[in-house]
Amino acid sequence: MEKRKFLLWKDVNISGGLLGEKQRVNEKVTIPYLFQSYEETGRFDFLKNGWNIHKKYEPHHFWDSDIAKLIEAAAYTLITNPSKETEERLDNLIEAFEKKQQSDGYLNTYFSNFCIEYRFTDLMMMHELYCAGHLIEAAVAYYEASGKRTLLNIICRYLECINTHIGKENGKIHGYDGHPEIELALMRLYHVTSEKKYYQMASYYIEERGTKPYFFEEEAYAEKIDITKPHREIYDIGSFYVQNKKNTDNINPMMIPKARQERVYKWYLPSKGAFAQFSANAPVRELKEPAGHAVRAMYLYCAMADLAEYDETLLETCRRLWRELVDKQMYITGGIGQSQECERFSYAYDLPNEGNYCETCASIGLFMWAKRMLCLELKSEYADVMERALYNGIMSGCSSDGKAFFYANHMAMYPKQYTEGSYVIQSEDRISPIRRKTFSISCCPANYARLIASIGGYFYSVDDDNLYIHLYNESSIEYCFSGIKTKIEQITDYPREETITILINPEETVKFGIYLRIPGWCRQWSCLVNNEKQKLKSKNGYICIQREWKQGDKILLITRMEPVLYVANPKVRQNSGKIAVMRGPIVYCMEEADNFTELSDFVIRSSEKIMVESTKTFEGFPVLCMKGRKTDISEWGNKLYQDIHEKKQIDVIGTAIPYYMWANRGLGEMLVWINAE
Amino acid sequence: MEKRKFLLWKDVNISGGLLGEKQRVNEKVTIPYLFQSYEETGRFDFLKNGWNIHKKYEPHHFWDSDIAKLIEAAAYTLITNPSKETEERLDNLIEAFEKKQQSDGYLNTYFSNFCIEYRFTDLMMMHELYCAGHLIEAAVAYYEASGKRTLLNIICRYLECINTHIGKENGKIHGYDGHPEIELALMRLYHVTSEKKYYQMASYYIEERGTKPYFFEEEAYAEKIDITKPHREIYDIGSFYVQNKKNTDNINPMMIPKARQERVYKWYLPSKGAFAQFSANAPVRELKEPAGHAVRAMYLYCAMADLAEYDETLLETCRRLWRELVDKQMYITGGIGQSQECERFSYAYDLPNEGNYCETCASIGLFMWAKRMLCLELKSEYADVMERALYNGIMSGCSSDGKAFFYANHMAMYPKQYTEGSYVIQSEDRISPIRRKTFSISCCPANYARLIASIGGYFYSVDDDNLYIHLYNESSIEYCFSGIKTKIEQITDYPREETITILINPEETVKFGIYLRIPGWCRQWSCLVNNEKQKLKSKNGYICIQREWKQGDKILLITRMEPVLYVANPKVRQNSGKIAVMRGPIVYCMEEADNFTELSDFVIRSSEKIMVESTKTFEGFPVLCMKGRKTDISEWGNKLYQDIHEKKQIDVIGTAIPYYMWANRGLGEMLVWINAE
Structure with missing residues (x-):
């Protein structure tokens, strides 16, 4: 294949551009903020010091995954934004996980703190393998960033433990997690370690999933609960424990599961097949369409x-x-x-x-x-x-x-x-x-x-003879083609601007192919190599420039970026009569802050040209101005319904900003799909 | 005032027309069907024989009201469709209620069968006074239809009991029902009996409602439940009892209330004020807008x-x-x-x-x-x-x-x-x-x-010197103006047809006014008296013909009935860009059965005339045919989103039928608000 x-x-240096800016904010604001937030919400305390009745927070059964994802995120920044402090923070957290690890390798803070005797008894709901998966990803990232194997070793011991209890062999639990994640994480670990056993574990979870008899049903039967009714009662022992200890007078031991029953009941989705919520309604090769919980489905499909x-x-x-x-x-x-x-x-x-x-x-x-x-x-x-x-x-x-x-x-x-x-x-x-x-x-x-x-x-993928550029953003890489170290740089403000310059600097002249993606949204593009226009046809959406590259070579790709009005498939009833505006890959939206209330009353004149207004920008993106009309409310009166002939319209300009920046100015109306004539 | x-x-004889037809179906099909349905679902058995663990049905705490409404409905038919069998049925049910009545007058099948000791302890949720109200209405109707006072006497004894326990005097419960109904019923009883005490009871419930301290809060405090949290646990003792007896092994006594907790929690609506769900968030004169449960609000407003x-x-x-x-x-x-x-x-x-x-x-x-x-x-x-x-x-x-x-x-x-x-x-x-x-x-x-x-x-209201005709349907009445018996007949197929003929036949010539409503939807109307066109102006929507009436006088009112396209107030975001079609007072809708799937893709050309097609009718109403367009799906392909320029449209005729008849041909798409250009 x-x-x-x-x-x-870590091999892609992002020097600037939109994604560079986002990375800087992420390093300097978001990740530090998350450390602070996790401290404040008790996540770190729960890991390091356990829980007792005097603690004010209520732990969640997948807090381990929250911490793991933060370790993973911070690990990446050790290359882009090296920091002793961050590294110490991570080592400190990893040490805490190590202390939490049971003698047989088991590692889950929630079960350890509350109910270790119930481990591996509710794979459907309790996210043990999901948390393990995120710890694997954190371990791989930290290893790649720092070369340190501590977390990798911890997690490999945990995987031994998991493998002892869950798997196809007799006597093991023939199960898998309600929330896929460990599968893709195991494949990531396999790619880093080349240890076949991790590939085999991932493969086992994938192959077992959705087979009959349904594991989640078997697991429920083990608790003597008839899941086919459907009314399985999950027992989130930890939550029960917390609440029970907090209010010993009022709480009846049976009440926690019952209170959660309705939620679980809803999770059962008969019209898509039992356990479709977990993408576990059929063996994976028989899945017909995405169904159930979206994140679960995506993580499964990744694996x-x-x-x-x-x-x-x-x-x-x-x-x-x-x-x-x-x-x-x-x-x-x-x-x-x-x-x-x-x-x-x-x-x-x-x-x-x-x-x-x-x-x-x-x-x-x-x-x-x-x-x-x-x-x-x-x-x-x-x-x-x-x-x-x-x-x-x-x-x-x-x-x-x-x-x-x-x-x-x-x-x-x-x-x-x-x-x-x-x-x-x-x-x-x-x-x-x-x-x-x-x-x-x-x-x-x-x-x-x-x-x-x-x-x-x-951004970039490679095979022996080619470089493939998938996403455009200011960045640089070094890679050896035929043994010749080559520096490749993207100079661009894409997707704010339509021009992408690619500088190729091999240490010696070298032949390889450069594949450039022509974005699907792009109607008109041109490509110049060393200022010479190229006659190229895209194949599967890529153009390929195959040549001997020498120092100072330059590719210029221009992707014309006019605003375009899109309509949705007529089967999408919610978007009938409406359009969405995009400029390049950016979806625009109308916000109350730039317009008026009752945005839904605005009707865009779709035959008119959209004006690109660059004097006012949002994170460097121009606003789009759209000619249209709306009801003259002063003529309307108090009536709720009127003969269409009574309705008067006035001309008005609607303003749109990039969707991703909506709601940065407080609460207000917003629309992506706009009524159109 | x-x-x-x-x-x-009973003084209005409906000989035919749409409402006459509906009455016939109601007498011959619906009411007998409801008797059968109530028999099958255990409602009658529960009233007559009580409940035990061997019974398969699960009673609802307002079944009394279901039976009361059926008695009321059947009582009305004793005049329009006299039947010994029906009368016996009703007497039989009334006898059962009588047997159920406690020595102090209390009467509620649910509490009597399950938990009489809890009567009047949960007025917020348990519908005792609501059920009483429907029994009052049934009693009044049966008395008016048959002259029999049995049920009236029963219910008056019950009201004595209620009055002993609930009211403004010290030692009584200062409460009112979570579901208004008894108030309007008491006023109805007052109008029939002229007993001031029923007026006073109704007035008390209305005046007490929503005052502080909130009764529903007090009632909850009596159970030591903090309702302000909000998480009041209702205890539907009967339900609990039923389920408990059914599954003595599995059911924990505390589980029923808890399982219902989430529902009650949702009923608390902080943004509209506590107890807005029950229209009990403020004293009635301070209510600002309809809020909470719609039926509760309407019954309250009636009273x-x-x-x-x-x-x-x-x-x-x-x-x-x-x-x-x-x-x-x-x-x-x-x-x-x-x-x-x-x-x-x-x-x-x-x-x-x-x-x-x-x-x-x-x-x-x-x-x-x-x-x-x-x-x-x-x-x-x-x-x-x-x-x-x-x-x-x-x-x-x-x-x-x-x-x-x-x-x-x-x-x-x-x-x-x-x-x-x-x-x-x-x-x-x-x-x-x-x-x-x-x-x-x-x-x-x-x-x-x-x-x-x-x-x-x-249909008709009167004062000393005038007759007011509010609704048009074939019907006749006799009424004395200035002591002269006068027969008034409406000959019309309104709202299927636009012509209403009114025949006036006094025994002697007599002077009085006839007020005719000019329907709000009507743009063009004319009125002839004895074939002579009248120059009349409507006032508050009524025209008044004041004259000496003699035998054989005839009024002809013609209400032009062209299809009209309506738009909704621009503040109604859900209807922006859409129209609704009406002909006279009849709202039309598009159904899949007469059209195609993806109805939302149809766009009506609102400048074109709607065609009235009378060769195919629905319960005598013409269908409406509307010129429009829809997407040419054959040109679309599999794409989910496309440049608006790729979208091709084809002309198509949309067909609409009266809304009230939708879904008589199985499951299918339906739209009232149609996209319009």
Whole structure:
């Protein structure tokens, strides 16, 4: 199977540009802020000192993964922004994990602190292997960044323990985690260590998943609970313990599981098959469409793509799932997982704008999966989706100042829905109308931090004779082609500007191919090599310049960046009669702050040219001005309904800014999909 | 205060027309079906024989009200469709209630069967006074229909008991019911018996409601539950008892309340004030807008309007609430209560189409309130709203065959949302995508039945010198003006046809005024008396013909009935860019059965004339044909998003049928608000 290797994050020097700026904010603000936040919320204390009834915080069963992701993020910065202090912090945390490790290698702070006797008894809900997976990723990152093997050794001992208890052999639990993650982490560990056993473990989890009899059902039967009803009671022993100790007078031991029953009940999704919520409704090769929890699905698909390098049938499955996702269930921002209910996919062509979910982590998962698909097949659509997700659905997850986060990324905002509407909405912090400092379940902020810190690792891939450039941002690499060290530099302000200059400086003249992605959104492009226009045709979305490169060679790629109005497939009922505006890969939106209230009343004249206004910019991006009309409210009166002939319209200009920067100016209306004539 | 009296249901003979047909189906199909359904679901058995662990059904704490509403509905038919069998049935049920009555007059089947010691301890949730109210209404109706006082006597004894326990005097519970109903019922009883004490009880409940300290809070404190948290645990003792007896091994006594905790938690609506769900967040005169549970609000407003006859300040409040409701929160169908969450109002100008609620009972409540407002003020807008609700949001509650019901009345239907979407939606029978035979909570079917059975009572009102005609349907009355018996007949097929003929036949020539409502939807009308065109101006929406009437006099009112396209207030974001089509008072909708899938992709050309097609009719109504366009799907391909220039459109005719008849042909798409150019 064809296979390109991506250059490692640490081998890509990002000197500036939009992603460089995002990396600086991430290093200087977001990651330090997360350390502070974890301190304040008790996460570090829980790891280091355990829990007792005098502690005010309530631990969550996957806090280990939060810390692991932060270690991973901070580890990446040791190269881009070396800091003794950060390294000491990480060593300190790693030492705490080491102390927590049981003599047989088991390592989970939550179970250790509360209920070690229940370990490996509720893989469906309790995230033990998920936490292990994030610790593996942290270990690999820290090893790659610092050369230190401490965490790697700890986690390898833990994997021995896991392997002793879970696996296909008789006497072991024939199970897998409710939340995939360990599978992709094991493949990452395999690639670093070349230890076949990690590949085998990953492969086992993937092959076992969704087979009959369903493991999650068996696991429930072990507790004598009839899951087919469906009404499985999970027993989150830790939560129970905490609450029980806190209110010994009032709490009945049976009440915790019962209180959570309704939630679990909702997780069971009969119309998509039992356990579809966990992507465990069928053996992986039989999965027909993305279903259930979006992040779970993405992490699973990542591992499937990793394994597909060795198994063509998994590639087939991945291709099918990709088509079902990208052609039917992906927002224009690269947001996925439409439904607030259990953070999941709904169904094909259902893309609600208000009330959507689009978890930041889900877009990150899509980005990670797309990269893996790109390793397997050189098709620009994978990189197009990466770009779409990165600049829109992922970057919207963090505020401009780096200190506030979206968990759900709204596609439309009508603030009264949050201030006066549903109590359910008001009481769920993950669907907040403005970015928040933290969440009751706070997976997204550190996930964003680790992605941005390692973003260089998604730019370039190579094989023996070629360099492939997938994402454009100011950056430089050095790589040896035919043994000749070659420096390659991107000089560009893409996607703010349309010009990308690539400087090639080999130590000696050397022949290799440079593949450049022509972005899917781009209608008109041109390419010059040493100021000479090239006649090139793109193949699978890439152009290839194959030649003898010498010092001082220069490629100029110009990707014309006119604003474009997009319409959605007519099967998407929520977007009928509406358009979305993009400039390059950037999705724009209308915000109340630049316009007026009742944004939905604005109708864009879609035959008119969109004006690009660069005197006012947002993080360097121009605003877009759109001719349109809206109702003359002064003529309307108090009526709720009127004969259409009574309606008067006035001309008005609508202003749009990049979607990812919305909600940086307080609570207000926002629209991506705009009514159009 | 001005006051017109409506002629009683039994004094209006409905000979035919749409409402006559509906009455016939109601008598012959719906009411017998409900008797059968109540038999099958155990409602009658529970009343007559009590409950024990061998019974398979699970009683609901307001089953008494279901039976009461059915008695009321059947009682009305004793005049329109006399039947010994029905009368015996009713006597039999009344006897059962009598047997259930405690020695001190207390009467509630649920508490009697399960937990009499807990009576009057949870007025917020347990619906005791609500059930009493429906029994009062049944008693009044049966007395009016048959002259029999049995049920009236029973209920008057019960009211003595209630009055002993609840009221403003020291030592009594200073409370009121979580669900208003008894107040309007007491006023009805007062009007029949002229017993002042019933007026005083109604007045007490109204005046006490929402005052501080909040009764519902006090009631909770009595159980040592901190309701301000908010997390009040209701104890539905009966449910607990049933389930407990059923599964003595598994059920923990504390589990029932806890399992219901989340639901109650949601009922608390901080943004509208505590207890807004129950319209008990402020003293009634301080209520600013309709909030909380829609049916509760409507029943409360009915009683407030009843009392407003004696208190101008209550009329002011009613007027304010009316404006807030009708100008800001009423669907074009007269549906109200937007939110599926706790069956409640959301906020001004929020009128979601998909996922709306619009309980049938809420529109019935609005209809009842509007009638009472019309007693207080002769303004046609009240009757316009009655008409709007009746022909659309209420009649949609029952299938054409009379045997299936909507609880929530959808304003748009996309079936996949129900078959593949949310589990919450799939598991809630009250928001079913097709009409159902019954519901877990089945208040609407009998409410519909009693309204249709008594619909004549909403047509005509009188004062000393005038007759007021509010609703048009084939019917006749006899009334004495200045002592002269006069027969008045309406000959019309309104609202299918635009012509209304009124025949006046006094026994002798007599002078009185006839007020005719000019429907709010009507742009062009004309009125002829004895074939002579009248020059009349409407005042408050009514024209008045004041003259000496003699035998054979004839009024002809022609209300031009062209299809009209309506737009919603621009503040209604859900309807931006859309129109709704009405012909006369009938709201039309597009259904998949007459059109195609992806109805939302259809765009009506709003400048084109709507064609009225009478060769194909639905219950006698013509279909409407609308010129428009839709996307050429064959040109689209698999893409999810495309440049607007790639989109090709084709011409197509859209067909619309009366909204109230939707979903009589199985599951399919439906739209009321249609995209328009």
